[in-house]
Structures are given as C-alpha cells and as structure tokens.
Amino acid sequence: MEDLKLQEWNPLGYKTLYRNLFKKHLARQDELLKQGKKVGWFFSFHPSEIIYIFDVVPAFPEQYSAYAAARGSSVDLIDASITKGFGHFLCDYFKTTIGMIEEPEKATKPLMPKPDFIVDTRALCVAHHEMTEVFARKYGIPKYTVNYPYWTSDALGKVDELTKIPERVDELYMEYSIAKLKGLFEFMEKVSGTPFDEEKFKDVFETSEKTSKLLIDIAKLMMSKPTPGSQREIADLVFLGFFVLGSDYAYEFAEKGYEMIKERVKRKEGVVPEEKLRLLTFGIMPWHSLSLYEYCEMMGATFPVNLYVNASLHLCDAKNPWESMVRRSMHFTNSTYDLLDGVVENARKADLDGALLLENTGCRITSMIIHPLADVLQEELGIPSLILEAPQCDPRVMPLERAKTQVEAFVESLL
C-alpha cells in the first residue's frame, strides 16, 4: 500500500477559465432573453455555430442534467421520470430532464428555459431523437432532425481520432447530410426570426476553426509525459466541443488554456510529482463523482487520454463549413466498431498502462462499445481495462467509495 500514498495534486488551473466562460455564456443568455430572443434546446454534436449565427438562446438537456447531478437533484428527477412511466434503462440525461419538466420543484435551479423549438441531429445517438420527440410533444413545439449516418468503415475508410478527417466520405451520405443541414438553417431562420447573414456565418466559422485547432492541441499536449493536467479539468472541455464552439468566449478559453498547458509541458511538470501509471479513460463522466479522477491522479495514476473528450473534438475548416459540420459526427461513438482503429492509433502515442472504462447504464452508445473497446485495447496495446458500471447522473449504482476501492485494486494490480 506504500506505493499508493496520496500525492500532492497540481491541476492546470482551468477552473478560473471555466468560471469566466460560464459567466460570459450566461450573460449572453440573459441579454438575449431580455431582448425576447427564442430559446432552442440542443444536444451534443449539434452544429453549435447556429446558436451564434441566429442569435438564439441555447439550453442543453445534457449539460443541465450534469449540473443537476453535480448539485444532487438528479436522483429525485430520475425517480420522477420512472414514476411517470418512462423506462428505467434509458439515458440518465433524458430521465433527469423529463424529471425537471414533470416535477420542477425538485430540480436544481435555475431550470432550463422553456424551449420554443428543439434540434436533434443523431450525430451521437438515436436517443437524442427519441427524447426530442418526447420534449416536443410535451411542450407542443416544432423540432428539426438532421439525420447523420451511423458511420461505417466502408463509407469513411479510416478516420483521424482528433480532427475527424476521414480517408474518404461516401458522397451519398455527405450530400444528404448537407442537404439536411441546409434545411436546418431554413428552420432556424423561421423559428428564430433572424435572417441568415453570410458575413456572420463566415465569422462564426472562423472562430470555430481557431478554437477547434487549439482544443485539439490541448488534447495532444495532454498526452505528454508526465501527464500535465487533471481529468477534472480536461473532462469539461466537452462543454466547449459540444455546445459553445463558434463563440468568442470559447476561443478565449482555448487560447488561454492552450498557453497554460504548453507552459506546463515545457517545464515537464505533471499533475502529480510522481506519475506511476498512465491510463486511458472512456465513458461519460459520472458528474456526481468527478473526484474519482482526482483520487486516481493522487495515487499516481494519470489520464493522458480521455476518449470521450476526444470524441467531442473535430477540426473545423472555415472554408468548408458544411463538410465540417458533418465531420463533427464522425467520431468513433457514432461508428461501427471497426473504426476503433483510429482510437488505437492515437492512444498508441500515449504510452499507456491501462484503461478505466465507464459503462453508463441506460446509454447504449457508451455501454455497448465497452467490451469491444476493452478487447481492442488489450489486443492492440496490451493494456487491461477496469470497467465500472457508472450511470452519469445516478450515484446509487456506483457509490464513490465503492468505485475508489475498485480503482485502488486495479491500480495496485498494474504497479
């Protein structure tokens, strides 16, 4: 046990950056609400640039649910959803959000603003589409669906895990996706009452491109030795990748965040003084128990690779905005498992010792791929995995203390 003595934890310091980012995001939201702008609900992997092109107020059921989980109200909301007859084994984000709609008095405040419209893209899961239907019916509001494919290797060849640049793209799929996106823009014009502005479109995509490059660089730098940052801070990058890409405040974050991590790497400074193990992690963070990562890191097991964060990134090309929006859906969690190749190729660079994989009960996307992913990591990189069943908003299935014990045993077995 001597080996596992907890070390001093030395995060990058992104906390302040996040605080500023949220402050600016919320201030924009308040301002637009005051101006009577329309509210849209959006999901991860949607083309977040539309929020800024059409000046709408965005709300994100996934982000709200994560927030409710961190603040402790998600359990009541999940129970409320089940009491209303919705299935037990559905995504926690759905259950938490429907709980908020049905029993707002139990939900963490501020609640999400009531939507005027909803957009789903199937860029990640059909669950987005399924829940959009439920929400749209509850509120009696319009919705728009962009039907990206579930990607297969015969349509893409190989895909670079971070940039989402594929070897090729089947023309039929690209054309259909773009046509659907153009339909989305027409829908946005209609529901927002804001006409499409070519100049703004260009500006927003240029910002998106600059930001996306920096975010990818941050993910690359995280793979340095020793691991420079903590997953407690890096995991939240998904908020930028999923929801606010295209905003000035996301760019500002990325610029500063990149500088901070670059400096760290230059100094060869790690998140803990003595790195003993380098682990890959995948699965949606258990938002109620994020300190699990901190705990592992303090034991000397750091996380240079977070596949969930990597999935949220893509290299935006402002000269090809339509293709860029489609490429955003070309992550391995929206692809057949032979496309895990790209993941392996990238992970190989990180000199890994093991993997901590989270099976998010109710989420078929992260859960069904878990065993194949563990197999591939073992076969291709020779690293073992610990799989923890961890629904992202329901701590009852994975109490933090039990998770810590399991992780300790895993870490010990690797040392």
Add this chain to the structure above:
Amino acid sequence: MGKEVEKAEKIDELYNSFLSREKLKQYKENGKKIIGTLCNNVPEEIIHSFGAVPARMLGLADSTELASSKIPTWVCLYTKRIMEDALRGDFDFLDGIVGMTSDDTKSQFYSAYTFYLKPEFSYLIQIPYVRDDLSLNFFRKELERFIAKLSEFIEEEFSEDRLAKSIAIYNEFRELLDELLALRHLDSPKLSGEDWLKILLSSTAMLKEDFNNSLPPVLAEIKDFEGYKDYKLRIHLSGTDFYDVEIVRMIESLGGLVVSDDLCTAEGYYKGIVEGFNLKDLAKRYLNQSACVLTAGLENLSIEDRLNFIGERLRESKADAIILLRDRGCEICGHQCPFILQEFGKMGIPTLILDLDSPYPTEQMRTRVEAFIESYG
C-alpha cells in the same frame, strides 16, 4: 374435434420450422445464401431478388450468459438472445447479416455482432427519421448502395425484373396475411393470438413463396372453424420485437383472446403493400412503415404515427383492452409507453403493462393478467 387437431398440427408444423430453422438449413444445403436481418424494416425483397434467403434473426436461447460477457445485461432481451444464439454457434448457417439504424440498440448491436461474429457479409442500412421527399430520395439511393454491396457479395447482377417478381411474392404474402388477420377480427375470431404469432414467426424462417404455398391449406382449416365464443376479453397486444408464444398462450388460457397487435414481429412486420414494382415504390413502403420505427412525416412526431397505427388496429379488431409488453431494456418502450397509456386511457381503454424479464411467464405475471381479465372481461 378431429379438424381442430388437424389445424393445430398444421400450425405447429409451420411453427416448428421457425424453432428448428430446418428450412433455412435446407436452403443452405441447396446452395442458397442465407442473409439474417436485424430489423423488420430491412427490405427483404431486395435480398430475395438475388435468389438469397432473407431470415429475420430471432434468438431462441432461454438464458443469455454468453451474451452478458459481450453486451450489457440491461439491454433488450431481443438483442441478448440473438447474441447468445450467435455465440453458441446457432447462427453459423448465416452467410451474412443486414442491420438497420432504426434505434441505438439496433445500430450498436449491429456493430457488436459484426465485431464478435465477423460474418462474411454485413451491411447497415441507414434509415431516415423524416419522411420528406429529400429523405425518400436518399433512402432509395441508400438501397441502391446496399444492392451494389450485396450484388458484389453474391456475385450476381441486380435485376429490376427479379425485384418486381420478389415484390409480387411479398405482396401476395401480405395479402394472405390480411385475409388471415380478418378472421381474427370477427365477433367469434377463428384464430387465436397464439396461432397467429406461430404462423407469423414461421414466415420469418422460410422463403415467402414457400410460406405462400403452405398457408392456404391452413387458412382453409381456419376458415372452417366456427370460431372462439367463450373468451372474456378481446385484447390488443402492444410491444416491439416480441415473439414469445408462451406469454400469449398464458393470456389466452386465462380467458383473454388476442385479436390484434402492433408488434415488430407480427402486424408491424407485414402490414403495408408495396404500391408498385420498382425500387422507389419499395423505398416508399419501408419508409412509411409506422408501427415502431422512429420515422415520421415532416410535421409529425413518430409517436403520433405509432398511436394512429395502434388506434387503427383497435378499431379493426374491436379489442376491448391493451396489454403492453414492456421489455425493460427496450428504448422504444421506455420512451413511448407513457404516451400509449395516456392516449388510450383517455379513450377509456383499459391497459395492463407487463414488464418482460426472462424467464417467463412468472406466477406474478399470471396473477396480474388474471385480475385484469376478471376486472374488464
């Protein structure tokens, strides 16, 4: 009574071909390629037009230990059983599989299946969730893409004439089933829900022309039957990929009579004639299927289409009550059940939810069904 026994034997003979997969294995021995399908919306006519045999994959294992080491234990029983059968080698006779992106479970399961079982041929059909012209056009082209891959695998050119012939065979199959279905709607239905499901399941495990030849003598026997008169409650069965004859038998042994359904394996599978003989007509038929998939018209929600589909079935069959079969791992049931309950509750149609978890039927299930039938029968 002799006729009754004869009828039951004929139906069981058909059903046994589903349980034993004997016919499929025979086709294979005769040199045909067998292509497993993972969704009722896979346009089987295409596979059929290549001279191959489309076979709906439905697992028969009664426990799922092997599957549990590969896919989560909480996903629907439908996928766990297919995985179990496949890992046990019971699907080794398949030459390939075709999946569809109709929900997360089906998309991910396609990935898991191809990852672990490595079938010689596999294709995942991308289905749009919106029924606009753009999507219909895309879907037709997607079917062309599928045709090209299948043609390469089977080493056979695609033929529009052969597709037209296959469509005709499938339409004949649908018309025969419509005829059979009408017999369930009579005041004294001539066919039980158990027998209906057995017949439907047999149709998934043989070439449709063989089914079309086998059904008429059975149909004649059924028509001759005077019909069930002593049932207590006419029941509509609602659910997704359900095919457990035992549960239907249990319901009917307690005085219920299952007169209609919206199951992916029964009415949701066969309903809908292809209005024409080319690929576009075929695409239209499959995109317009609204029993369970998440496809809807531009201004509609698919749940509304599903409620309409159920409503139509209820009107035709004059069912008095609904039994909702809810697989706890089914994402469609999970999202849609409350709306079905609400909608038909408003109309005063009693509904019972049965949570499916194998092994079943359990004593508790039986008691609940009995009380339901006693209350409303």
